[in-house]
Amino acid sequence: MSEARNVGILIIGGGPAGLSAAVSAYEAGARDILILEREETLGGILKQCIHSGFGLHRFGEELTGPEYAHRYIQKVLEYKIPYLLNTMVTGLAADKTVTAVNSEDGIFEIKAKAVILAMGCRERSRGALNIPGTRPAGIYTAGTAQKYVNLMGYMPGKEVVILGSGDIGLIMARRMTLEGAKVKLCCDILPVPGGLPRNIEQCLNDFGIPLRLSCTVSEIHGRDRITGVTLVSVDENRKPIPGSEEYVSCDTLLLSCGLIPENELSRGAGIEIDPKTSGPVTDENLQTSIEGVFACGNVHHVHGLVDDVSIQADIAGKAAAQYVGA
Amino acid sequence: MKERKITCIMCPKGCNISVTFAEDGSAADISGNSCPRGHEYAWNEVHHPVRTLTSTVRTASGRMVAVKSSVPVPKELLFDVMACINTVRPEEPVKFGDIVINNVCGTDADIVVTSE
Ligand SMILES: Cc1cc2nc3c(=O)[nH]c(=O)nc-3n(C[C@H](O)[C@H](O)[C@H](O)COP(=O)(O)OP(=O)(O)OC[C@H]3O[C@@H](n4cnc5c(N)ncnc54)[C@H](O)[C@@H]3O)c2cc1C
Ligand code: SF4
Numbered sequence: 001m002s003e004a005r006n007v008g009i010l011i012i013g014g015g016p017a018g019l020s021a022a023v024s025a026y027e028a029g030a031r032d033i034l035i036l037e038r039e040e041t042l043g044g045i046l047k048q049c050i051h052s053g054f055g056l057h058r059f060g061e062e063l064t065g066p067e068y069a070h071r072y073i074q075k076v077l078e079y080k081i082p083y084l085l086n087t088m089v090t091g092l093a094a095d096k097t098v099t100a101v102n103s104e105d106g107i108f109e110i111k112a113k114a115v116i117l118a119m120g121c122r123e124r125s126r127g128a129l130n131i132p133g134t135r136p137a138g139i140y141t142a143g144t145a146q147k148y149v150n151l152m153g154y155m156p157g158k159e160v161v162i163l164g165s166g167d168i169g170l171i172m173a174r175r176m177t178l179e180g181a182k183v184k185l186c187c188d189i190l191p192v193p194g195g196l197p198r199n200i201e202q203c204l205n206d207f208g209i210p211l212r213l214s215c216t217v218s219e220i221h222g223r224d225r226i227t228g229v230t231l232v233s234v235d236e237n238r239k240p241i242p243g244s245e246e247y248v249s250c251d252t253l254l255l256s257c258g259l260i261p262e263n264e265l266s267r268g269a270g271i272e273i274d275p276k277t278s279g280p281v282t283d284e285n286l287q288t289s290i291e292g293v294f295a296c297g298n299v300h301h302v303h304g305l306v307d308d309v310s311i312q313a314d315i316a317g318k319a320a321a322q323y324v325g326a
Numbered sequence: 327m328k329e330r331k332i333t334c335i336m337c338p339k340g341c342n343i344s345v346t347f348a349e350d351g352s353a354a355d356i357s358g359n360s361c362p363r364g365h366e367y368a369w370n371e372v373h374h375p376v377r378t379l380t381s382t383v384r385t386a387s388g389r390m391v392a393v394k395s396s397v398p399v400p401k402e403l404l405f406d407v408m409a410c411i412n413t414v415r416p417e418e419p420v421k422f423g424d425i426v427i428n429n430v431c432g433t434d435a436d437i438v439v440t441s442e
Contacts, residue, residue, distance in 0.1 A: 041442065043442075047441065050380045050381070050392035050393075050394075050440065050441070051380050052378050052380060052394065053338070056337050056338075062336075062337075062378075064380055064392060064394055064440045065392075066392045066440045066441035066442070067440045070422055070440075070441075070442065073442070149382075150382055150390070150392065151390055152390065153382060153384050153390045178379075178381065178404065178405070178408050179381075179408070196338055196340055197333045197340030198333065198335040198336075198337070198338065198340045200333070201333040201335050201340075202335045206377070206401065304338070305338060
């Protein structure tokens with residue numbers, strides 16, 4: 001391992017939060033900035049959110065996810081803010097030393113004056129859901145399916161059931177329908193849908209896809225590949241109603257059951273986490289319990305709108321610039 | 327008088343818009359929208375529903391890029407436009423803002439690249 005290099009503001013994650021924070025830190029006078037991103041391009045989750053619905057507040061026009069990211073990436077390029085791609089941060093110490101790894105430099109350390117956490121969130125997976133039955137192939141989180149379809153051009157299946165009425169699942173119901181799949185239904189254990197009314201309308205109703213509320217998957221069928229699910233209605237206490245079971249055949253089950261901030265690094269550094277949001281506790285400048293470490297975007301708390309992510313990241317970027325004395 | 331309830335899809339607010347029709351079937355009154363975009367949406371919705379279509383295109387070198395219709399297309403043509411989108415394999419370099427299909431299915435919409 002070579003000697004640790006020094007950086008003014010180190011940003012972990014090159015999604016909308018990291019990009020906005022970098023741009024605002026630069027505009028507040030900071031110059032010594034570095035973004036570390038584990039994927040091969042900047043943009044974060046927006047790269048796979050090819051649908052429109054972004055930027056109405058921020059830019060006054062409706063953009064697709066990649067277009068929204070493009071605006072910030074252009075700024076980062078214009079300001080010549082340095083970034084490293086394919087670079088995974090594996091550790092953050094309380095003294096703001098960051099450990100990272102990539103194929104070119106191997107494992108290396110960077111000593112930062114200020115750190116901005118912008119790692120985003122991940123999806124709740126099936127483990128968190130606890131459905132009885134076999135463990136066949138064909139079960140994906142909605143975001144994973146989105147990545148397959150939109151970034152890799154691969155359709156995970158032909159006959160789809162969606163569990164959970166969060167926006168990602170709704171968006172994927174439309175996307176897979178447009179690509180020729182039969183989306184049989186979307187169900188949610190809660191009596192109210194999780195996603196936005198506009199997505200119920202344009203992703204389900206537009207295509208005649210039924211939405212079953214107070215209904216969940218009680219069993220998964222299939223040995224190697226999923227062949228179907230048993231649906232069951234639930235009462236107001238979310239208890240299955242006996243006799244309401246219904247078998248629905250499918251080759252794919254998408255789980256759209258919410259997001260959790262990705263805070264392994266924050267925990268490793270000993271940053272105080274708010275049990276309610278699963279994100280770091282922060283002050284009005286988005287500084288965490290460690291001085292000089294800021295958090296913004298979905299790593300802070302799950303945001304519904306990327307516009308709000310950018311607004312929050314602006315504050316964090318500016319505060320970090322002030323902190324390093326730019 | 328007939329009434330139709332519409333959920334506006336133009337922004338995350340999702341206003342409930344109500345359209346009432348006169349005896350002759352023409353839309354008489356639009357209410358419940360919080361802004362002019364909702365009015366336009368509801369008007370289109372009862373006359374000729376349109377949607378912005380987003381999808382992906384594989385370039386000749388196998389790379390996936392995101393695309394959208396430059397303007398909303400008639401809702402009943404969504405699958406025709408999809409079929410058309412899925413037949414093109416544009417030659418690289420394919421860049422942000424490039425048009426990969428002009429006037430797709432005669433809709434006046436172009437299919438435009440939205441990713442890097
Ligand atoms: C499917 C879906 C649909 C959505 N639809 C809408 C919509 O219609 N309208 C809207 O306004 N918003 C929408 N959103 C929300 C919006 O996309 C998010 O709020 C926004 O992307 C969050 O930005 P972020 O930068 O915090 O996180 P992300 O975009 O997740 O970026 C985090 C980045 O950090 C990187 N990273 C994480 N850990 C590390 C590490 N250890 N080392 C290096 N890099 C790391 C990741 O690779 C990623 O690039 C949607 C989100 C999803 C998932
Ligand atoms: S009427 Fe205006 S504010 Fe209401 S959902 Fe439509 S666009 Fe949004």
